[in-house]
Amino acid sequence: MxxxxxxxxxxxxxxxxxxxxxxxxxxxxxxxxxxxxxxxTAALEEIGITLRGGHEDETLLITLxxxxxxxxxxxxxxxxxxxxxxxxxxxxxxxxxxxxxQAQPHLTEVVASLGPSAVALAAHTQQPAQRLLVxxxxxxxGGSFALRAPAAELATYLNRKSMRVALVPDVAAAAAAAxxxxxxxxxPNSVAAATKLRSMQSSNSVLMVAPTAFGFNEQAAQDNSFxxxxxxxxxxxxxxxxxxxxxxxxxxxxxxxxxxxxxxxQHHLSHGTPDAVFPNNxxxx
Numbered sequence: 395m396x397x398x399x400x401x402x403x404x405x406x407x408x409x410x411x412x413x414x415x416x417x418x419x420x421x422x423x424x425x426x427x428x429x430x431x432x433x434x435t436a437a438l439e440e441i442g443i444t445l446r447g448g449h450e451d452e453t454l455l456i457t458l459x460x461x462x463x464x465x466x467x468x469x470x471x472x473x474x475x476x477x478x479x480x481x482x483x484x485x486x487x488x489x490x491x492x493x494x495x496q497a498q499p500h501l502t503e504v505v506a507s508l509g510p511s512a513v514a515l516a517a518h519t520q521q522p523a524q525r526l527l528v529x530x531x532x533x534x535x536g537g538s539f540a541l542r543a544p545a546a547e548l549a550t551y552l553n554r555k556s557m558r559v560a561l562v563p564d565v566a567a568a569a570a571a572a573x574x575x576x577x578x579x580x581x582p583n584s585v586a587a588a589t590k591l592r593s594m595q596s597s598n599s600v601l602m603v604a605p606t607a608f609g610f611n612e613q614a615a616q617d618n619s620f621x622x623x624x625x626x627x628x629x630x631x632x633x634x635x636x637x638x639x640x641x642x643x644x645x646x647x648x649x650x651x652x653x654x655x656x657x658x659x660q661h662h663l664s665h666g667t668p669d670a671v672f673p674n675n676x677x678x679x
Contacts, residue, residue, distance in 0.1 A: 485531075509572060514569055527547060
């Protein structure tokens, strides 16, 4: 197949043309950025979000006009020239698992500023197939930006930047609510926490029990009509394995994404506590 293609190419372009075509093709094959569009990057400062969390230099969070498919050694010159001001780093957001023929989401659809050191992040970006990656570039001599850290998950990256992250279903609505003094009493708890306007029901620390010996509780089922019979706690339980996997993702979201301090306990079959995952049923403070 390759020899046939090479022969057809020689007939069409000639030997010198083949060399030029091959060089151009290899350049495109190993480039993660499409051909630049003139003037397409002129408004990066206007559509980007400046991160000022922690003690690091300012970082400009952007999406490129044309979708990148991997990190590059440096930002294209036309992008670097459009980054003005005090930003020492540029963080390029790209979809990790989006089919090649689908357009990348606009930055304003997935993240928005809620004020100093706080952002709203679309909750759907935590679904495995909709996760977003960030490639960070640092400004060097002459104004160029060299790759510093590739392929960080967006929520994790924001937390590393000491940004408080609120997971919300509607980014634009959360940003509008946070910016309106008249609606702050109705803010979702996640937004209230990120903007340091916690509601009375919010806490930055929780106690949780991992369902390591979870199973059907026959005693509780006697007077709970909402329960239905399921697998009892036992060794090699598929039910326990399933709920432990789901709980692990919940724990990750609370700790890594929301920044909640989780006091985590486990239980054993010998404890005789099949529904210990619900500690609120047994004590309160």
